[in-house]
Amino acid sequence: MTDNFDRLGRFLTAVLRILPAELSHDIGLLAMEHGFLKLLPPPKNQAVAVPLQVTIPGLGRLRHPIGLAAGFDKDARCPDAFEYMGMSFIELGTVTPRPQAGNPKPRLFRYPETRSIINRMGFNSQGAEAVLRRLQEQKWTPTQVPLGVNVGKNKNTSAEQAINDFITGIEAFATVASWLTVNISSPNTPGLRSLATPEFVRDLAYSAGGHRKKCWIKVDPDMDRKTFQLLIEAIGSHEFPGVIIANTHRVEWPETGGQSGHPLLSPSNTCLEWAWDVTKGSLPVIATGGVLSGVDAFHKLARGAIAIQIYTALIYRGPGAVFRICEELAQELKLRGFGSAEEAIGSCYS
Numbered sequence: 270m271t272d273n274f275d276r277l278g279r280f281l282t283a284v285l286r287i288l289p290a291e292l293s294h295d296i297g298l299l300a301m302e303h304g305f306l307k308l309l310p311p312p313k314n315q316a317v318a319v320p321l322q323v324t325i326p327g328l329g330r331l332r333h334p335i336g337l338a339a340g341f342d343k344d345a346r347c348p349d350a351f352e353y354m355g356m357s358f359i360e361l362g363t364v365t366p367r368p369q370a371g372n373p374k375p376r377l378f379r380y381p382e383t384r385s386i387i388n389r390m391g392f393n394s395q396g397a398e399a400v401l402r403r404l405q406e407q408k409w410t411p412t413q414v415p416l417g418v419n420v421g422k423n424k425n426t427s428a429e430q431a432i433n434d435f436i437t438g439i440e441a442f443a444t445v446a447s448w449l450t451v452n453i454s455s456p457n458t459p460g461l462r463s464l465a466t467p468e469f470v471r472d473l474a475y476s477a478g479g480h481r482k483k484c485w486i487k488v489d490p491d492m493d494r495k496t497f498q499l500l501i502e503a504i505g506s507h508e509f510p511g512v513i514i515a516n517t518h519r520v521e522w523p524e525t526g527g528q529s530g531h532p533l534l535s536p537s538n539t540c541l542e543w544a545w546d547v548t549k550g551s552l553p554v555i556a557t558g559g560v561l562s563g564v565d566a567f568h569k570l571a572r573g574a575i576a577i578q579i580y581t582a583l584i585y586r587g588p589g590a591v592f593r594i595c596e597e598l599a600q601e602l603k604l605r606g607f608g609s610a611e612e613a614i615g616s617c618y619s
């Protein structure tokens with residue numbers, strides 16, 4: 270059911286989409302940072318047909334499985350706005366140790382006809398020190414939704430030194446964040462994806478020490494099955510809490526960069542199946558990639574995801590997307606005879 274928050278939000282998002290993609294993102298984020306969303310009629314928390322609560326190890330019990338994916342609020346400018354949109358967990362970043370500008374513009378492209386985006390932002394980041402200061406000033410409390418920080422490496426850091434960049438990020442945010450994500454999967458930082466090996470995972474586990482129990486690893490959807498499964502096994506065997514499947518799909522046409530939105534749904538779902546094949550659900554998976562509706566979300570849960578992150582859905586469905594996706598998910602679960610979201614997790618394998 271739509272409400273005025275949803276209607277007005279969709280209208281304003283459609284107006285913003287007239288502008289070039291990055292400019293509209295910047296304006297939207299600035300407005301959210303200044304509390305603009307709260308000027309809209311407050312969103313109505315609709316009663317849903319089926320209980321949607323899920324548990325993420327280390328993050329606790331969430332009221333539903335839909336959270337914010339990394340990349341939208343890279344510098345922790347407005348996590349409270351995403352909480353207001355109904356996100357049940359929020360991932361900030363990617364944050365690099367030192368500030369960097371990212372790639373030259375234009376670097377963000379919308380394709381409404383396929384409900385997709387291509388980006389080659391290249392980790393534009395204000396750097397760990399500035400983001401940490403902002404998070405400390407915001408005094409996020411544990412009563413609010415879990416807040417994670419995604420950490421990456423600077424462009425000019427060599428592959429040999431990359432682990433130091435990750436450890437800098439992990440140590441900087443370990444106490445302020447509910448969880449951390451190690452990003453070895455963005456396609457726009459040269460050499461980053463070459464770190465997605467069992468050897469790197471082992472070295473990271475060793476260097477991160479006790480902090481590794483807070484570090485989820487985010488992987489890309491462009492590996493072959495064997496390489497992907499060896500990586501997943503390594504992540505599971507080194508006591509990382511779980512894996513985020515998947516980052517954007519690397520494309521070279523119509524623009525070079527990472528593709529998100531609807532075209533990513535099928536490849537990222539295949540990766541969920543490959544992961545289940547080797548873990549049988551023993552390694553927790555947060556799914557991201559192409560979830561634009563509650564039906565898409567259902568198929569992530571059915572393939573073994575314990576929770577879901579969205580990004581592109583916000584661009585095409587506006588700030589009411591989380592509420593709508595939750596309602597649609599609950600309807601889909603009811604239709605298929607599930608009594609709760611948790612019952613559906615991994616159900617396509619039984």
Ligand SMILES: Cc1cc2nc3c(=O)[nH]c(=O)nc-3n(C[C@H](O)[C@H](O)[C@H](O)COP(=O)(O)O)c2cc1C
Pocket residue numbers: 338339340341343362363377386388390392419452455487515516517529530531533557558559560578579580581582
């Ligand atoms: C413009 C843009 C920037 C992104 N930046 C990051 C990032 O900094 N770090 C990261 O791990 N993922 C990043 N992502 C990937 C998203 O977190 C997510 O994995 C991907 O978009 C798939 O989800 P979706 O289809 O719901 O958008 C970015 C995605 C987009 C569209």
